[in-house]
Structure formats: structure tokens, C-alpha cells
Amino acid sequence: xxxxxxxxxxxxxxxxxxxxxxxxxxxxxxxxxxxxxxxxxxxxxxxxxxxxxxxxxxxxxxxxxxxxxxxxxxxxxxxxxxxxxxxxxxxxxxxxxxxxxxxxxxxxxxxxxxxxxxxxxxxxxxxxxxxxxxxxxxxxxxxxxxxxxxxxxxxxxxxxxxxxxxxxxxxxxxxxxxxxxxxxxxxxxxxxxxxxxxxxxxxxxxxxxxxxxxxxxxxxxxxxxxxxxxxxxxxxxxxxxxxxxxxxxxxxxxxxxxxxxxxxxxxxxxxxxxxxxxxxxxxxxxxxxxxxxxxxxxxxxxxxxxxxxxxxxxxxxxxxxxxxxxx
Amino acid sequence: xxxxxxxxxxxxxxxxxxxxxxxxxxxxxxxxxxxxxxxxxxxxxxxxxxxxxxxxxxxxxxxxxxxxxxxxxxxxxxxxxxxxxxxxxxxxxxxxxxxxxxxxxxxxxxxxxxxxxxxxxxxxxxxxxxxxxxxxxxxxxxxxxxxxxxxxxxxxxxxxxxxxxxxxxxxxxxxxxxxxxxxxxxxxxxxxxxxxxxxxxxxxxxxxxxxxxxxxxxxxxxxxxxxxxxxxxxxxxxxxxxxxxxxxxxxxxxxxxxxxxxxxxxxxxxxxxxxxxxxxxxxxxxx
Amino acid sequence: xxxxxxxxxxxxxxxxxxxxxxxxxxxxxxxxxxxxxxxxxxxxxxxxxxxxxxxxxxxxxxxxxxxxxxxxxxxxxxxxxxxxxxxxxxxxxxxxxxxxxxxxxxxxxxxxxxxxxxxxxxxxxxxxxxxxxxxxxxxxxxxxxxxxxxxxxxxxxxxxxxxxxxxxxxxxxxxxxxxxxxxxxxxxxxxxxxxxxxxxxxxxxxxxxxxxxxxxxxxxxxxxxxxxxxxxxxxxxxxxxxxxxxxxxxxx
Numbered sequence: 001x002x003x004x005x006x007x008x009x010x011x012x013x014x015x016x017x018x019x020x021x022x023x024x025x026x027x028x029x030x031x032x033x034x035x036x037x038x039x040x041x042x043x044x045x046x047x048x049x050x051x052x053x054x055x056x057x058x059x060x061x062x063x064x065x066x067x068x069x070x071x072x073x074x075x076x077x078x079x080x081x082x083x084x085x086x087x088x089x090x091x092x093x094x095x096x097x098x099x100x101x102x103x104x105x106x107x108x109x110x111x112x113x114x115x116x117x118x119x120x121x122x123x124x125x126x127x128x129x130x131x132x133x134x135x136x137x138x139x140x141x142x143x144x145x146x147x148x149x150x151x152x153x154x155x156x157x158x159x160x161x162x163x164x165x166x167x168x169x170x171x172x173x174x175x176x177x178x179x180x181x182x183x184x185x186x187x188x189x190x191x192x193x194x195x196x197x198x199x200x201x202x203x204x205x206x207x208x209x210x211x212x213x214x215x216x217x218x219x220x221x222x223x224x225x226x227x228x229x230x231x232x233x234x235x236x237x238x239x240x241x242x243x244x245x246x247x248x249x250x251x252x253x254x255x256x257x258x259x260x261x262x263x264x265x266x267x268x269x270x271x272x273x274x275x276x277x278x279x280x281x282x283x284x285x286x287x288x289x290x291x292x293x294x295x296x297x298x299x300x301x302x303x304x305x306x307x308x309x310x311x312x313x314x315x316x317x318x319x320x321x322x323x324x325x326x327x
Numbered sequence: 328x329x330x331x332x333x334x335x336x337x338x339x340x341x342x343x344x345x346x347x348x349x350x351x352x353x354x355x356x357x358x359x360x361x362x363x364x365x366x367x368x369x370x371x372x373x374x375x376x377x378x379x380x381x382x383x384x385x386x387x388x389x390x391x392x393x394x395x396x397x398x399x400x401x402x403x404x405x406x407x408x409x410x411x412x413x414x415x416x417x418x419x420x421x422x423x424x425x426x427x428x429x430x431x432x433x434x435x436x437x438x439x440x441x442x443x444x445x446x447x448x449x450x451x452x453x454x455x456x457x458x459x460x461x462x463x464x465x466x467x468x469x470x471x472x473x474x475x476x477x478x479x480x481x482x483x484x485x486x487x488x489x490x491x492x493x494x495x496x497x498x499x500x501x502x503x504x505x506x507x508x509x510x511x512x513x514x515x516x517x518x519x520x521x522x523x524x525x526x527x528x529x530x531x532x533x534x535x536x537x538x539x540x541x542x543x544x545x546x547x548x549x550x551x552x553x554x555x556x557x558x559x560x561x562x563x564x565x566x567x568x569x570x571x572x573x574x575x576x577x578x579x580x581x582x583x584x585x586x587x588x589x590x591x592x593x594x595x596x597x598x599x600x601x602x603x604x605x606x607x608x609x610x611x612x613x614x
Numbered sequence: 615x616x617x618x619x620x621x622x623x624x625x626x627x628x629x630x631x632x633x634x635x636x637x638x639x640x641x642x643x644x645x646x647x648x649x650x651x652x653x654x655x656x657x658x659x660x661x662x663x664x665x666x667x668x669x670x671x672x673x674x675x676x677x678x679x680x681x682x683x684x685x686x687x688x689x690x691x692x693x694x695x696x697x698x699x700x701x702x703x704x705x706x707x708x709x710x711x712x713x714x715x716x717x718x719x720x721x722x723x724x725x726x727x728x729x730x731x732x733x734x735x736x737x738x739x740x741x742x743x744x745x746x747x748x749x750x751x752x753x754x755x756x757x758x759x760x761x762x763x764x765x766x767x768x769x770x771x772x773x774x775x776x777x778x779x780x781x782x783x784x785x786x787x788x789x790x791x792x793x794x795x796x797x798x799x800x801x802x803x804x805x806x807x808x809x810x811x812x813x814x815x816x817x818x819x820x821x822x823x824x825x826x827x828x829x830x831x832x833x834x835x836x837x838x839x840x841x842x843x844x845x846x847x848x849x850x851x852x853x854x855x856x857x858x859x860x861x862x863x864x865x866x
Binding site: 023025043044051102104107163164166168171184299300 | 502504543559561565
């Protein structure tokens with residue numbers, strides 16, 4: 001278990017540095033790192049500190065958020081298909097953010113954007129949990145997710161289409177697919193407090209989620225307070241997904257792929273899967289974000305395109321597996 | 328029935344031609360189209376400059392938007408269209424003028440309804456501006472007015488083109504991080520006003536996405552951005568990114584592209600004038 | 615010493631009474647068989663006793679705070695849910711949760727306890743196997759082991775031996791009886807009246823949400839009651855090898 005932890009941490013560190021040195025400006029490794037640390041106020045420092053550092057930092061915190069939120073929701077619903085992007089939580093958060101930006105709420109005060117996204121995510125999470133019920137059967141969960149995603153996407157498109165700004169309509173892709181391109185430290189500071197808070201809340205659920213392996217009745221009889229668990233789960237997922245989506249759009253499938261790959265390596269224990277998925281999520285988003293810059297350097301290929309290309313086939317595979325009742 | 332369907336293409340074309348000729352004959356005496364509808368911002372402006380009295384019937388609604396249109400006041404005199412086939416058909420025009428970027432479906436539909444449509448290409452250079460004026464003169468059968476406009480354009484441009492010793496390095500930077508290289512109207516305006524287009528030297532001459540990093544490393548003397556539209560958008564977010572902000576703070580006045588930059592009409596001369604003044608100010612301010 | 619005292623326990627689900635004024639007391643060292651036809655309210659009675667269902671009436675267990683309750687009574691639901699392919703050992707260790715201080719890892723005592731119950735349920739050989747890949751009967755044993763690991767004076771189990779082979783059914787009942795001899799008490803719902811009569815020290819018979827009989831097997835399983843409650847006839851005899859009970863025919 002320690003080995004997995006070290007391995008994942010090393011991967012995150014390596015990819016973090018990788019993310020710092022990849023970019024269209026084509027700087028050397030030593031050159032970039034010294035420009036980042038020493039800082040002479042020249043254009044190189046500007047590139048490193050204001051473009052690449054926030055990008056790499058956001059990849060880490062948003063990836064960790066998505067991995068953790070996926071693992072936590074799966075543990076709670078006892079369903080490997082629960083993923084914030086698929087079940088519409090990210091989409092609802094994006095709707096909140098879009099609404100805030102286009103009504104001027106985001107411009108009115110500093111925390112307007114993340115708070116609106118949080119409200120959207122909260123609505124999404126609650127809707128799915130009410131629709132799917134506490135047992136979270138695959139069919140109801142996916143149906144609820146489709147309904148919530150579709151509604152959120154439609155409302156997002158509506159707001160963007162009504163905007164007087166001619167660029168707005170083209171931004172549907174960003175909100176649906178997510179991107180970390182050209183974000184600044186402002187965005188990091190906007191998202192970080194909420195994500196930290198949400199991650200602390202979610203990480204405290206490990207024992208409860210373990211107990212839930214045996215079902216709600218057994219868990220409750222072991223002294224697990226289900227109402228508190230539900231409340232903390234909703235609050236935690238809302239914080240991490242809401243804040244992440246507000247600054248980077250809805251990046252799907254990370255919370256599905258990462259826990260699925262890591263589950264066998266942690267003996268399928270929901271508690272261990274939490275931190276493992278956080279690290280794995282950070283690594284996956286860093287990797288995807290490096291890949292979009294290498295594959296199509298000048299085109300701002302959306303992050304979610306890449307994660308979906310990996311995630312959607314896996315999703316289908318999972319459905320087949322569930323149908324055979326092997327999971 | 329089958330026989331009708333098998334009517335040869337040639338025959339059908341001839342039929343259409345006959346009908347349209349008949350319709351034109353019913354209009355004014357000469358070849359001059361009497362009722363012209365323009366559905367593109369740039370053709371709107373050229374048509375307003377060249378059309379005879381009562382000749383132009385309608386312009387696009389964008390002609391009334393001060394952000395994009397240099398001729399808002401003039402445009403108020405005309406009916407406004409939103410570029411929909413149905414409304415344009417009901418205006419019963421003799422001629423419709425569209426831009427190359429007008430909806431293909433609309434243009435095709437109008438043609439199917441036997442309405443003659445002329446499509447104008449956008450102007451990518453100052454030379455193109457002259458060509459478009461000539462083309463518009465021909466289409467409206469107002470060749471004399473077009474010649475007069477071109478000679479005025481040439482004279483004013485000659486006055487503006489002075490020899491510039493010290494060319495400041497500028498980058499045009501728009502929403503979503505797009506830039507304009509030399510092979511674009513904006514790029515030509517830039518060089519006519521005595522600037523070096525720094526995007527060119529970075530290898531982004533054909534007008535594409537200029538990564539923020541490349542902008543920072545290029546380190547231009549001035550960043551010229553577009554005017555933000557109302558209702559915030561994430562695409563325009565990039566114009567307030569710390570990197571762009573810091574380039575603007577350290578390097579001179581922040582110029583903004585306005586309605587004079589949008590279309591290949593003689594109004595580009597105003598854009599060149601304003602930009603030249605900004606350059607002179609910049610050079611004076613430098614120690 | 616009384617481990618549980620319940621009086622006038624009533625449960626309503628959507629305004630329909632499913633349990634009416636049930637009262638009983640559990641002393642240390644009892645193996646109680648909870649019997650009754652389908653829908654008589656066996657599961658409801660156990661869940662209400664544990665405080666998993668809202669109920670009215672006095673209940674010594676629900677008077678306790680939740681954390682203490684989890685150290686006093688363990689519960690094995692009928693649905694044998696193991697959501698993830700975790701190892702047998704991990705499932706059994708879950709039973710130690712009520713004994714762990716928050717954020718603490720399992721101690722030596724916890725590990726010892728887990729080893730003991732694994733051995734007791736003959737699971738030591740498969741301790742590292744994924745619990746979801748075991749057969750239904752093996753899973754049932756794993757879940758019984760989990761309940762035993764919780765190490766509570768009182769155990770409630772909903773049909774713990776359903777689906778086990780005869781050998782393991784008897785073994786499980788003998789394990790329960792052994793626990794009762796150690797001073798623990800168990801309430802076990804059963805459909806197999808033969809097993810109930812043979813292994814339980816006491817039977818509680820439910821009919822339509824009411825307690826109709828409570829006592830030793832020979833006093834509870836009279837032929838009139840069997841006809842009335844289950845609609846069957848049966849053969850019942852105390853033999854040299856203990857009480858033997860065999861249902862014979864449906865008489866309704």
C-alpha cells in the first residue's frame with residue numbers, strides 16, 4: 001500500500017514538472033525552472049509564473065478533486081458508474097458558473113463565480129440523489145444522470161445563446177468539455193479554498209464508506225450515522241466539483257476511470273480508494289493536459305475530449321460487466 | 328408526370344432565366360437594380376456609400392450596431408433585415424448582396440426562389456478594398472460613383488503613408504487568443520500605420536491562435552485588443568489575463584480595434600489615422 | 615442480567631400497523647429463534663429493536679447512544695450485501711469499526727479477534743480471497759464472522775443460515791449455541807422449524823405483527839398453534855439425540 005502511495009506521488013510530481021516545461025514557447029527545462037524560481041521580471045518569468053504554474057496547479061487540484069469525488073460517490077452509492085461528470089453534477093456546476101458570468105454576478109464580487117458554481121453543483125447532487133435513491137441502482141442512477149445532465153446542458157446553452165456577446169455561444173464547448181488553457185493564478189486562488197475544504201470533508205468519510213460496503217442497515221447498526229454521512233458527502237462533492245468546474249469547465253470521466261483502475265490495487269477498499277483516486281486523478285488530468293498541448297499545440301484541444309476518449313469505452317465496458325453481474 | 332420530371336436541366340435553367348429577365352424588365356428601365364437588399368455588414372456599408380437614391384432598400388441589423396458598424400447614422404434610413412430567406416424574399420428585391428460568410432443555406436434558398444444573389448468576398452488587404460468598391464459599383468451600376476470613391480481613397484492613403492524610421496512592434500490580440508498576421512486587413516492597417524507586426528516574426532502570419540506564452544515571449548511594444556462586447560464571455564477573459572495586463576502596463580497605451588477595423592471600406596483610413604497618432608505619441612513618450 | 619428489554623413495541627409503515635405491542639426480554643446466554651410465516655413481522659421486529667425503523671414503545675437498546683448501541687448489539691441483515699470485491703479478512707475487520715477510536719488503525723486486539731472468528735467460521739484458508747467471488751453459502755459464513763467480530767453481548771441475525779448446506783447450517787447453529795453458552799445472547803430468525811426446535815433455547819412466534827407465543831420449543835410448537843399460524847401439521851418428538859421436529863403436510 002505504501003508502494004502505491006509512493007508511486008502515485010512520484011508520478012504526480014514528475015507530471016507536474018512535465019506540465020511546467022511543455023508549452024508553445026519552447027523553453028528549455030533549466031531555463032524554465034530558473035525563470036520560475038528566480039524571477040527576473042522578464043517575459044520568461046511571466047510565462048512560467050502566470051501561465052504554466054497556474055495551469056499545472058489547476059491540473060493537480062482539479063484532477064485530485066474529480067478523482068476523490070468519483071471515489072466518494074461510488075463508495076456511497078455502491079456503484080462504480082457514479083461519476084460527477086456523468087451524473088450531471090459537473091454540468092449543473094457549469095450552468096451555475098455560466099449563469100453567474102452572463103448575469104454579471106461573477107463580476108459583482110470576487111467569490112461570485114465559485115459560489116454560483118457551488119450552488120449549481122449542489123442542485124445537481126441533490127437532484128441525482130433524490131432521483132436515484134440511496135441505494136443507487138445502476139439503471140436509476142444512469143437515468144437520473146442523463147436527465148440532470150441534459151437539463152443542465154440545455155439551460156447552459158440557453159443562457160449562452162441569450163447572451164448579447166457573440167463569443168458566448170461558442171463557449172458551450174468549453175463548459176461541456178473543460179480546458180485549463182490560459183487560466184491565471186486568480187483562478188487558482190478562486191478554486192483552492194473550496195477544493196481544500198471539500199477534500200478535507202470527503203477524506204473524513206473513509207470509515208463510513210468502508211462500513212457501507214455491507215449495506216446501509218449493517219453500517220447503521222455499526223454506529224455509522226447515515227444522515228451525517230449523506231450531508232458531508234453532498235457538501236464535499238459540491239465544494240470540489242463546483243469550484244473546479246467554475247474555473248476549468250466540466251471535465252468528465254476522470255472520476256470514473258481513475259477509481260476503476262486503482263480499485264484492484266487498493267483491495268477494493270473504499271477508504272483507501274479515496275486518497276489513491278485523489279492522487280490518480282491529479283496524475284490523469286496532468287497527463288491529459290500535457291497531451292492536449294503536444295497533440296494539437298495551437299488549437300486549444302479541450303481536455304474533456306481526451307478524457308472522454310479514454311473514459312467512454314471504459315464506461316461501456318463497465319456497463320457490460322455490470323450486466324453480467326460480475327462486479 | 329415522369330416526362331415533366333425528366334425536363335432537362337438546360338431547359339429548366341432557360342426557364343428560370345426567362346422569368347428573372349421578365350422580372351427585371353418590369354423594374355427600372357436601365358440595368359440598374361431598383362430594389363437592393365444587403366445582408367452583410369460590409370456590403371451594407373459599401374452599398375450605402377455607392378447606391379443611388381431609393382436604390383438600396385434594406386441593410387443588415389448589424390449595420391445599426393455601433394460596435395461593428397461605422398455607419399450607424401446612415402443605416403437608420405433603411406429597413407433592417409436579419410438575413411433570413413423568408414423576410415428577404417418578402418421584400419421582393421431585384422438583387423441581394425451577401426458576404427462570403429453569409430449562411431449558405433439562405434443564399435441557396437434565395438437563388439432557388441429566383442432572386443439574384445451576388446456574393447462578395449471579404450477584403451484581406453487595402454488593395455482588396457479598392458476591388459470591392461469597383462465590384463459594388465458594377466453590381467449597382469454606379470461605376471462613376473465608385474471611381475470617385477476610389478480616387479479619394481487613394482489620395483488619403485497616399486497622405487498617410489509616410490516613411491517611418493522606427494517601427495514599434497505591435498501584436499493584435501483578440502478574444503480566444505486569436506491574432507491577425509500581415510495577410511489580413513487588420514495586419515495591413517497595422518503596417519500602413521507604421522507598425523511592425525510582431526506576430527509575423529513569431530511565425531503567426533496567417534492569423535491564427537497565438538498562444539499566450541508566445542505573446543509573452545514575443546514581448547511586443549504594444550498589444551492592440553478588441554473592444555469587449557456586452558455580457559461577459561470566457562473567450563474575452565484572455566484579454567484581462569495577467570500576462571496581457573502586464574504587457575499593456577509596461578508598454579504604452581492600450582489601443583483598441585473598433586468599427587473602423589471591421590470592413591474593407593474607406594473607413595479603414597480612419598483606423599490608420601488613429602493608430603498613427605498613437606504611434607507618434609508612443610515614440611514621443613519614450614525617453 | 616437483562617441484555618434487552620422491549621415492551622409494547624409497535625411499528626407503522628404508511629399508517630398500516632406491521633408490528634403491534636410486542637414485548638419480550640432477553641437475558642444473558644439465550645439463543646432465541648424468531649419464527650413465523652412470511653410477512654409476520656420478523657425482520658420488522660429486529661430492525662425496530664435495533665432502532666433502524668421508527669417505532670413506539672419502550673426499548674432498552676434504542677435508549678442507548680448510537681456508538682454504545684453498536685458495541686452492545688450486532689446486526690446481520692438478510693440481504694447479504696458485499697458491494698466491493700474486498701478480501702474476506704477486510705469484511706470481517708469491518709465488524710471492529712465500533713471499537714476503533716476515530717482515525718485509529720486496528721490494534722493487536724482487533725487483529726486477534728478477527729483471526730479467532732475466521733478460525734471459528736472455518737474461513738482462515740480463504741481470508742485473502744475476494745468476498746464477492748465466494749459462493750452464497752461461503753459469503754453467509756463471512757458475514758456471520760463479521761457479526762461475531764463485532765463482539766457484542768447481543769446478536770440479531772435475519773435468516774443467517776438460509777442457503778447454507780446442511781453441514782454448515784448445523785455448524786452455524788452450533789456456533790450460535792456455543793456463543794450463548796459463553797453468556798452472549800442471540801436472536802435469530804429462522805424458517806427451518808427443525809433447526810429452530812433443535813438448537814434454540816427459546817422460540818418467539820409471530821403472527822401478523824403480534825407475538826403469539828414465547829418460550830421453550832415444546833411449549834411454543836403445539837399442533838394447534840402450527841395449524842393456526844403456519845397451516846401445517848408436524849411430527850415432534852423429544853428423542854435421545856435431542857428434540858426432532860419434522861413438518862408433514864399443509865392442512866389449509
